[in-house]
Amino acid sequence: MNQSENPGNVAGATPDDDPRLFPRVTAYRSRSGDLRPGQQRNWQEHWPTYGRNVADELVDQQALFGRSAPLIVEIGSGTGTSTAAMAAAEPDIDVIAVEVYQLGLAQLLGSILREGLENVRMVRGDGVDVLTNMIAPASLTGVRVFFPDPWPKARHHKRRLLQSATFELIASRLRPGGVLHVATDHVDYAEWIGPTGDAEPALERLDAATDAGHVPFSLERPVTKFEGKGLLQERVINEFLWRRRE
Template sequence: MNATPAPFPTASANAPTPDQPSADGATAPASVAHPKTIKSFVKRAGRTTTGQAKAFADLGPRFVLPYAPQPLDAASAFGRSAPLVLEIGFGMGEATAHIARVRPDDNFLCCEVHEPGVGALLKRIGEQDIANIRILQHDAVEVLDHMLPEATLDGVHIFFPDPWHKKKHNKRRLIQPPLVAKLVSRLKPGGYLHCATDWQPYAEQMLAVLSAEPALVNTAADAGLGGYAPQPDYRPLTKFENRGLRLGHGVWDLVFRRRT
């Protein structure tokens, strides 16, 4: 992905922080320089395996879409018309593949710049015969700005974005009012935004930011869970999450809908 000069924090769904491993168990470098331009991701080191490289060669031409600064023709890209869900940052693609399998009537447009992660998801696509995923290996902010017109999405998934847990780094978090407003504008009326995190302070910030967006309604407002949603049945627990839960760590889901 390329950076785009917009007022959004630097963060990456599923990217590790200096003191916290990512959902796939990787560990970040000791420090990350704050760039002058803004991205929706943080580049991670990682080696593409032989199997991932083969998946790129065999399946990339079909499932990886080229970035183009023009509106996406989703029906052409997926070979059908169906509800369109954007995922920002899918890590190694474990949850993405599961959700696409259990929701075969939806199309999933997935943004990730981490090459081993893209290769891993392509490998899962081939092994599990998944047809309703397309991948953009590009900055999600630029994809939103140039490829997704307003009111084109039925849903948005942002699972376990980098929490940037040090206070001085909080401004780099992805879930901030300007990006949320942009996401909401791309949602159809009634479309949903589903975020999840395993870092409680970030969960609290997400809840505050999403609740402050006037075009969104909290689907869990009356659930008696403090504004957090029960884990939707389509989102699986990853190995990383299960390990964290065994250690007593929490996971918070937030599901908001655009007002109709």
């Protein structure tokens, strides 16, 4: 993707600069925050290399990473703790982290620079928009969704990321044999996610405990600060795997 072809992709752009960066739902605004001066400098200097704003242009993996490798998209990467650790553990896999939260992307950018990670790129935008408009059908080896916002109130369930339509979209972007990996510590959302994913005809459920050998990438997640709080409260982590049918 050429920077000049994407005028909205301005280093340091805020949602006020590009209405498309406003998420469909409003929860993220509470997570907005100013970048520290060092993060601001990194953003100005390195975001054009490692990041893109969502756009109506398919990602060219060869141009983005300078190689051809299995590709995973992570939706809602937060501060990127899992993203960076998992990418470091699997240098032969390319990862695109999608997030709407600029401070989180700035933290991941810091990890990329500190750790010299060559296999992570970022897209700022709504994951549904990014999958729809930037990811070619049947091109992904994996999709990761870790601890999506649960939207616990019934009147907000329509805002949940993992709806039937999102499973259908994810299935269409996975290559046959590609795997969707979801983790949540929210019991009610887990009870929604399981049957909703199972109802997607292009996906077949794998058993997270016994089928790891059938997954073309590692399932090992570090315990993030966010997840750590859940474990302290003795909340159960539910892991889900679905494979795109051949």
